[in-house]
Each structure stands twice: as structure tokens, then as C-alpha cells.
Amino acid sequence: MADSRHWMAVLALAVTLPAQAGLFDDAEARKEIIRIRDGHNARLEALEAGSRAQLELSNQIEILKAEVSRLRGEVELLSHDMEAVTKRQKDFYVDLDARLRRLEGGGTLAGPIDPAAESRDYENALNLLKAGKYADAASGFDAFVAAYPSSSFLPSAHFWAGSAALQAKDIARASQHFNTVVNQWPDDPRAPDALLGVANCQRALGERRLEQKTLKTVMERYPDSAAAKSAKQRLGS
Template identity: 45%
Template structure:
């Protein structure tokens, strides 16, 4: 009996050792599984916190962006209002300047020599046409004045295309009229207002070259320089301003030309 018990003891001990090992492994795996669940919960919690923080940052960024957009809209509205105001003031200033020059034109014409009337008495021998002399149509100062005033009224009414056409027609129909220089002057101004600087230069140059002693000649050269500057012809504008100062040193236009040459 003792021998059999002794024989069975090693097997029992071996079996017990196996059971203890399995229990130990099972306990370890159970602990590891419990640890993995806690770690996962912790990571999920941290991820949730980070996600919420990012969402808060994005929300704040969107609010700031919306505020900036609204501020830009308000600033744009304010600037648009300023532009409209400045445009109105510029147009009003241009109209005042236009009215000033029209009034000045009327005053200057009173100082200009008037052409002799066709009805003025002539000697008997001068009244008879000669056979070899070309017949010249007599001018009518009153009719010329009406035509000129009609063109000037179009310019005053800001009907620039019609005014330019009327002044050009007048200048071609009455090239020797005392009002022809003024017609070319206003033709140039109308073309400039229509943003046609090349035609404006042609009209003003014709006035300055054909009637250099006319009161509007200095202003015509100043207008030429202005157009040249707008056409990016800085060298030509400088030459014109220097010519203006040399030919008409005491004119108001020359004073303006000196200021421009200093810049």
C-alpha cells in the first residue's frame, strides 16, 4: 500500500503543478484584459477631450472669420459711400470750372476785336466787284455769334459729343472768324472731356500756332501738356511747358507750368 501511494505522489504533484500554472496564466490574462479596457477608456477620453478642444478652436475661428467678413463688408460700404461722395464733388468741381471758363470766354470775347459788318458803308469803287478778283462771301458776325453760342451752350449742358461736332463745324465754316480761335479752344476741351487726347492736342496746337497772340493761346499750350502727360509723353509735356513759360512768361498758365516743371 505504501509503495502504491509513493508511486502515485509524483503524478499527483505533477497534476497539481499543472493546475497551478493554468490558474496563474488565467489570472495574468484576466489582469491584462482588465488593463487593456482601462487603457482604451483612458485613450478614448483623451481623444474626446482633444476633439472637443479642436472643435472649440474651429468654432472660434469661424466666429472670428464671420466677424472679419462683416467688418470688411462695412468697410467696403463705407468706402463705396466715400467714392460716391468724391465722384459727386469732382463732378461738381468740374462743372464749376466749366462754368467759370464759359464765363471767362464771354468776358474775353468782349475784349476781342469784332469783324466789320458786311453792311458797313464802302466807297463806291470798292463796292463794285472787279472782273479778275475772286468773289468772297461776306461774313455775318451776328450769325457767327449765334452759331458759336449754340455750340457753347451744348458744352455748358455737358453734351460733349454734340458740342465737339458743333465747334468743329463752326471752325471749318468760319476759318477767318474772330471766334475761330475760341472754337478750337472749346473743341479741344470737349475732346479732352471725351478722353480723346490726340484730337484735343490737335485742336489746341492749331490754336496756339495759328493765333499765338490770342488770349487763349497760353491755356491751349497748358492743355496740350496735360494731354501729353496723360498719354505718358513726359518728355513732350516738359517741352510744351517750357515753351509756354518762354513765350508767355506773365500768363496765369505759365505760373501753373512752372509749378508742374518743379515736380
Template identity: 40%
Template sequence: MMKLSKSGLATLLAALTWLPQAHSGLFDDDEARKALLDLRAKVEAMRIEMSARIDTKSDKSSTLDLVTQNENTLQEINKLRGQIEVLANDLANAQKRQKDFYVDLDTRLRKLEPREVTVDGKSAQVDPNEQRNYDAAMKLFTSGDYAAAASALSDYVRQFPVSVYTPNAQYWLGNSYYAQRDCKSAIAAQLVVLKNYADSPKAPDAMLNIASCQTELKDKAAKKTLQDLIKTYPDSTAAATAKERLGGK
């Protein structure tokens, strides 16, 4: 066993006292700080005890006892240091999980928030459900499943009567019926576009589609519908098509 002098023991104790202070800044967790404070208190108590015993006893056996106690304290310090490192690692993992949770929560909340879209030149706030349901209905239409598309679009205009997508949904509802050769339903759907959304860019095409259905039904009203289209929406592409149809008659 190494024999230490009084000055050597004092130096060692000073180093032990400094050691936990050097590491305490690394941890912010309450438990870690408490462990460090407890450790400092134990080291300080040992320092006081050793100083008192060195001052009153200088025999060899007392010195060896103090060295043994010092080694035990070092072992306890190492043990506590390991516990603090584990605690610090657990804290870091908990902080990462908490951060990931808030990021995920923020992402979910953003998905639920209305967002601004521009449809046919009009900007509006759209609820995520509006967007999702409209996109799903249009996907059915573009895939050629016109019966399912008609059902989905009909549900949409009923569920979201004032959505910025509703005029378009109503127009494509009429097209879904027309694609199934259900001209009567197609005319009824397009008449809703003209009545409720006359300023929609889809209105001229809705009127042209009505004329097409009337022609297939051999309804003489088709000619008047084309004339009204040219008069009401003279600058539209649909009006140009109407002129061609009328010119061919």
C-alpha cells in the same frame, strides 16, 4: 314845313358852303379830298340855283321847293360826311400798318447787319450768323454735351476761318475733345491754336492743355511743353501753373 325868307336861305347856303371847308383840312387822302371837292361843287351849284330861283320866283310853292331841295342836300352832305369819316379811318389804319411794317422791316434788317464786338481786347465786325453759331456751340459745351459741342465748333472754324471768335472756337474744340478723354484729338486741336493764333490770349492755356494731355498719355514731351510755355508766355497764368507742375517733379 318851316318857311324861309330869301335872306334866311342865303345865310343857310353860306353855312353849307363853309361846312366842308372846315373839315377838308382833316384829311390828306386823295379820295377824301376828291369827295370834299365834289361836295363843294354840288353845294355851290345848289346855291347858284337857289339864288336864281329866289330872284325870279317869290311865291310860296317855289320857296317850299327850295327848302325841300335844301333838306335833300343836307342829307347828302351828312351821307358824304359819313363816307369821308370811314375813308379817313381806313387811311389812318393803313398808315399805322405801313408804319408797323417799316418798323418791323428795319428791325429785321438790323438783325442781318454786321455789328461790332470786342473779343479778347480786339474789336471786329461780326456777321449775325457768326455770333449765333458760336453762341450755340458754346451753349452745347457749357451744358456738358461735349460730343455735340465738338461737332458744332469744328463746323464753326471751318465755316468762319477768319472770324474774331475762331481762335476761341478752336481752343474750346480742343477742350471738347479733352472732356471726352480723346487726348490725341485734343492735342491736334490745340496745336492749331498755337500755329495759327499764337498771339491769342487762349494760346498759353492751349499749350498747358497739350501738356496735360501728354501727361495722361505718359508722353515725356510734357515736360518740354511746360518749359516752352514758361519761355514763350512768361507772364501768363498758364505759365505760373506750368512752374508749379515742374516744381513738383
């Protein structure tokens, strides 16, 4: 009888052990699956975050490239203006010398002979701008515009006055000068950057819808300009 009960216990244990082993195997397998899935999800999230950061960095780099291109254009314009001033002064002195020779020969000195003051005042304002004295430069260009309303430098004077005023945080004054260039000299080489300056003023005032509208206008009117490239990058950011 005792032997019979012993063998029955052994038989029951033999039956239950595989079942328990199967339960343990299933639980471990589920844990391993969950661990692998969590690890995969974490890696996927890390990759997505890295891709987003890389895309944002790429966009910022393109915006900076467009801004550098625009600033190079402004430097070229500034250099061109300085060359124009130098040439104007040289032409003036050649003309003055010719007039004096005629006067010495018994002729008369007709008409005004002092465009040198115009060139000097314009150059002084440019030098203030180059020195980073923006408020003084804006005032200098304002004085120039008032003193020489028929000057060939007038479009440039208004443009640089706007740029100086914007740097000095005088937004209304800057906008007025930029709009003057855009409206009165739409075909001037400075017109694209002047229109972009209008957008910069709108941005400074928090007028985002107007800024975006102006940026689109820059692209439509001056599609091949550096200003249009900068506007495109800003609209895409």
C-alpha cells in the same frame, strides 16, 4: 574655530555685495539709456514723417491754387467770348436796320447780311460746352470752324474745341486744335492755355518727357500768364 569661519563668511559677503549692486546698477542704467534712445528715435521719425506729409500737402495746395487760377482764366475767356457774341449780334442788327432803311429809300442791298448765323452757331457750341456736353460741343466747334474759316472767333473756336475734345477723352482731336491755336495765333490771349492744353494731352498719353518740355515752353513763352504758374507748379511736383 567656528567663530573664525563665521567672521570670514561675513567678511566675504560684505565684499561681494557692493560689486553685485554695481553690476545691477550698470545693467539698469544701460536699459534706461536704450529706452530713452529708442523713444527719441521714435519721436524723431514721427516728426520727420509729419514734416514730409506737411510739405507734400503744401505742394498739393499750391498746385490746386495754380489750377484754380487757370480755370478762372478760362471762365473769364468764356465770359468775354459770350460778351463778344452779344455785341456782334447787336452790331449786326444795327447794320441790318441801316441797310433796310437804305433799301426802303431806293438804295440797293449790297453784300452778305447774315453774320447772325455765325454768332448763333458759335454761341450754340459754347452753350453745349457750358452744359458739360463735351462731345457735342467739340462737334459744334468743328462745324463752326468748317463753316466760317475767316471768322474772328476762329482762335477761340479752336481753343474751346480742344478743351471740349480733351474732356471727352478725344486726345488726338484736342491736341490738333490746341496746336492750331499755338501755331497760327501765338499772341492770342488763349495761346498760353492752348499750349498748356498740349501738355495736358501729352500727359493723358503718358508722354511725360514731352509734357515736361512743353510745360517749360509755356513758362518761357508766356512767363506772366496763369498757364505759366500752373506749369511751374506741375514741374515742381
